[in-house]
Amino acid sequence: MEVLITLITLAALTLGLLILARKYRVSLSQNKAAFFWTLVLVALTIGSLYLIYTPPGTRMGPEQPIPFSHQLHVGVKSIQCQFCHPYVDSSIHPGLPPVEKCLYCHNYIIAKHPQILKEHRYFNTKTPTPWVKANYLAEHVVFNHQRHIKKEIECQQCHGAIETMDRVKGRYFYMEFCIQCHREKKANLGCWLACHS
Numbered sequence: 001m002e003v004l005i006t007l008i009t010l011a012a013l014t015l016g017l018l019i020l021a022r023k024y025r026v027s028l029s030q031n032k033a034a035f036f037w038t039l040v041l042v043a044l045t046i047g048s049l050y051l052i053y054t055p056p057g058t059r060m061g062p063e064q065p066i067p068f069s070h071q072l073h074v075g076v077k078s079i080q081c082q083f084c085h086p087y088v089d090s091s092i093h094p095g096l097p098p099v100e101k102c103l104y105c106h107n108y109i110i111a112k113h114p115q116i117l118k119e120h121r122y123f124n125t126k127t128p129t130p131w132v133k134a135n136y137l138a139e140h141v142v143f144n145h146q147r148h149i150k151k152e153i154e155c156q157q158c159h160g161a162i163e164t165m166d167r168v169k170g171r172y173f174y175m176e177f178c179i180q181c182h183r184e185k186k187a188n189l190g191c192w193l194a195c196h197s
């Protein structure tokens, strides 16, 4: 969608410029400075459009309410993904761990750490930890982890080296990414039947 909007905007801009250029062909050659600044303005517009429509996932991972580190928990402490994301192979929603799960360990491990005290506050007030979502998928796309994990596709193939990340850097999943692998693995390419609702 974002790509489409950007393309349409670009097309409209180009068309407008072409019309203007035709109309003022003579005066253009006499007003090189004005022409130059117009170009600069157009470049700036395109630049800011690009920034606006760059999906959040392509920049640094979002700051989280608690600086939870996959690098520490998965990379160093070797906790299994499924311990914290238990529904990943049985439901459409892999789930983010509830506070109870953190406290299962942290009632004993570094129990007085300020960040863990914060977890206790969430627990005592029955507030779910307001984790910030890192991954994005267009709303009309049906994605189901189950089918993929049953085929033994590694989490890392889609999520990158999570075990090295202090702050999960999500991504925006474009269709091209899905299609590429489906083509390689000879999976369903009937997009409208398979992926789009």
Ligand code: HEC
Binding pocket: 064, 068, 070, 073, 074, 079, 080, 081, 082, 083, 084, 085, 096, 097, 131, 132, 133, 134, 135, 136, 155, 156, 159, 162, 163, 167, 168, 170
């Ligand atoms: C000790 C618990 C724990 C373990 C183990 C764990 N995670 Fe997570 N995971 C979390 C928490 C908490 C979040 C939400 C905060 C964040 O994004 O860092 C999260 C977020 C994520 C996200 C981003 C979700 C989104 O879109 O916002 C992905 C992807 C993910 N984990 C994949 C994995 C994978 C793959 C593994 C194993 C290699 C793994 N996790 C192991 C706790 C865990």
Ligand code: HEC
Binding pocket: 066, 067, 068, 069, 072, 073, 077, 079, 097, 101, 102, 103, 104, 105, 106, 109, 110, 113, 115, 116, 119
């Ligand atoms: C299976 C046990 C286990 C679970 C579950 C677990 N942790 Fe940890 N966590 C650890 C260990 C071990 C350490 C390292 C403690 C140390 O530094 O001595 C740690 C360290 C931390 C730290 C301190 C990092 C630092 O910079 O010092 C934070 C914050 C933290 N965990 C948050 C969480 C959150 C939030 C969850 C739930 C999503 C969670 N942990 C789930 C075992 C666990």
Ligand code: HEC
Binding pocket: 081, 082, 085, 088, 093, 094, 095, 096, 133, 135, 136, 137, 143, 145, 148, 149, 153, 154, 155, 156, 157, 158, 159, 173
């Ligand atoms: C074939 C690609 C693929 C594989 C393999 C994969 N994921 Fe995902 N994952 C995605 C996509 C796409 C999303 C975004 C879905 C959405 O936003 O609805 C996602 C989202 C998530 C989320 C965030 C869910 C939420 O509710 O915000 C977690 C957690 C997660 N994945 C964990 C895992 C774990 C753990 C594994 C391995 C056991 C794994 N994923 C394997 C593609 C994949």
Ligand code: HEC
Binding pocket: 137, 141, 142, 143, 144, 147, 148, 151, 153, 157, 158, 173, 177, 178, 179, 181, 182, 185, 187, 188, 194, 195
């Ligand atoms: C790394 C490879 C890989 C990636 C990336 C991937 N897929 Fe798949 N996908 C597969 C395989 C292999 C199957 C076949 C699973 C089976 O046969 O049960 C599959 C099956 C599916 C199915 C079930 C199709 C059916 O036959 O009903 C859907 C829906 C689907 N994928 C959607 C997606 C979407 C959406 C994305 C992108 C966000 C994606 N996939 C990314 C490998 C991948």
